[in-house]
Amino acid sequence: MKLLIVITAALITACAASKKADIDQPPVTETWQGTMQEIAGVMNTFAPIIFSESEFNDPDNFARIDRETEKLAKLALKIKGLHEKDFKNVDSDPSMKLIVSSFSKEMATALDGLRNKQRDFSRSVLRNATSLCVQCHSRGTFGPEFHQWRDVNDYSTLTRIEKAELLSATRQYDRALSIYMSVIEDPLLAKGKPFEWEKALRRALAISLRVKQDFERSNSILDLAIKTSEGPASVKARALEWKRVISEWKSQGTKGSGSGLVMARQLIRQANRHSTLLEEQMSYVTFLRASGLLHDYIRGKNSRQNEAEAYNLLGQCYESVQEDRFWNLNEVYFKACIFKAPHTKIAMDCYNRYEDSLYVKSLRSESRSGSLPSELDYLEYLRILAHSKGG
Numbered sequence: 001m002k003l004l005i006v007i008t009a010a011l012i013t014a015c016a017a018s019k020k021a022d023i024d025q026p027p028v029t030e031t032w033q034g035t036m037q038e039i040a041g042v043m044n045t046f047a048p049i050i051f052s053e054s055e056f057n058d059p060d061n062f063a064r065i066d067r068e069t070e071k072l073a074k075l076a077l078k079i080k081g082l083h084e085k086d087f088k089n090v091d092s093d094p095s096m097k098l099i100v101s102s103f104s105k106e107m108a109t110a111l112d113g114l115r116n117k118q119r120d121f122s123r124s125v126l127r128n129a130t131s132l133c134v135q136c137h138s139r140g141t142f143g144p145e146f147h148q149w150r151d152v153n154d155y156s157t158l159t160r161i162e163k164a165e166l167l168s169a170t171r172q173y174d175r176a177l178s179i180y181m182s183v184i185e186d187p188l189l190a191k192g193k194p195f196e197w198e199k200a201l202r203r204a205l206a207i208s209l210r211v212k213q214d215f216e217r218s219n220s221i222l223d224l225a226i227k228t229s230e231g232p233a234s235v236k237a238r239a240l241e242w243k244r245v246i247s248e249w250k251s252q253g254t255k256g257s258g259s260g261l262v263m264a265r266q267l268i269r270q271a272n273r274h275s276t277l278l279e280e281q282m283s284y285v286t287f288l289r290a291s292g293l294l295h296d297y298i299r300g301k302n303s304r305q306n307e308a309e310a311y312n313l314l315g316q317c318y319e320s321v322q323e324d325r326f327w328n329l330n331e332v333y334f335k336a337c338i339f340k341a342p343h344t345k346i347a348m349d350c351y352n353r354y355e356d357s358l359y360v361k362s363l364r365s366e367s368r369s370g371s372l373p374s375e376l377d378y379l380e381y382l383r384i385l386a387h388s389k390g391g
């Protein structure tokens, strides 16, 4: 009983202390938050099993795994329903529709896999679910942040990177960051698993630059990477360059540079001037920062033109930040841009980018022989919609 009171008190303080002073945070329905809490509750205890191959394949756990997966599938359907009913109040970002429906599709697929005895397949789908939580939450600075949400004693079986991912999924960004930092400063890991090491660095930056928009913090993450003795030289060279870019932003200051849209426009213009592959990699932090500004911007009230431009720029960000390229988020934003301001120059620009993206994709998927007629019809429909009346 006493323990229960302590836990409840801790939870209440954690939640109360966690609300940040948000900009333009639209009201979120109680049910949306409640459902999210339920999802997080399931994930919190289920994730250690999902992340461990042996536990997931232990017959003693089968009944529980089925039950938890079923719960997640139901909850995912519920948030899809909530979003359809009231998307303006939940979050009007056009990418939400895609992420929400992918989430429910993935959970249903995981359940199907279990029923068809494809356990490894289901595990990998479930494993991926946390990255969906992170992707959807870490678009910008909005939303609650939890500092100490639940006890994580149960996570002892997870690797540090898995732990950090789970903590970011449940919006405990400070705790996730400190784990990522412990990975970054670890010379053994840097030497033995350089890709993991770089992943930790990029994920930490995605939190510090996009979610927190904190230059100091980002700098200390980069310093740590540069100092780590066994870190791959190529990544360190990039880290040095990222640091230079961030200190330029710092010296320019954030005040007086206009709205998030104006700042993002300037940043992306600079980043697009880069032409070599190396320079493209350098612009990683620029696109992270720009996308954070834009995601915050589109949550406010804006003119159609500005909103369409923000979507256009977001599309460009998602096209460039490779490992963040989340299926077709770039295309989602280009399309949203056309619908936002049809028959304008900006819509035509978005259309051209959308078309380019489709062509690149069809060149990549060699198995497919050309587009389906219905796709071409749809493309023509978008082109007419985008076409500027003026010429």
Ligand code: HEC
Pocket (backbone or CB within 6 Å): 025, 028, 033, 034, 036, 037, 039, 040, 043, 090, 091, 096, 099, 100, 103, 129, 130, 132, 133, 134, 136, 137, 142, 143, 144, 169, 170, 171
């Ligand atoms: C489609 C996007 C999306 C996905 C996927 C998603 N969330 Fe959320 N989540 C949100 C939004 C939007 C909020 C509310 C943020 C705000 O208040 O502005 C939220 C809030 C939360 C909260 C805080 C609830 C509160 O009390 O305010 C938690 C915890 C949470 N999500 C956990 C999860 C977990 C765990 C997953 C993955 C298993 C997940 N979410 C997947 C969009 C998503």
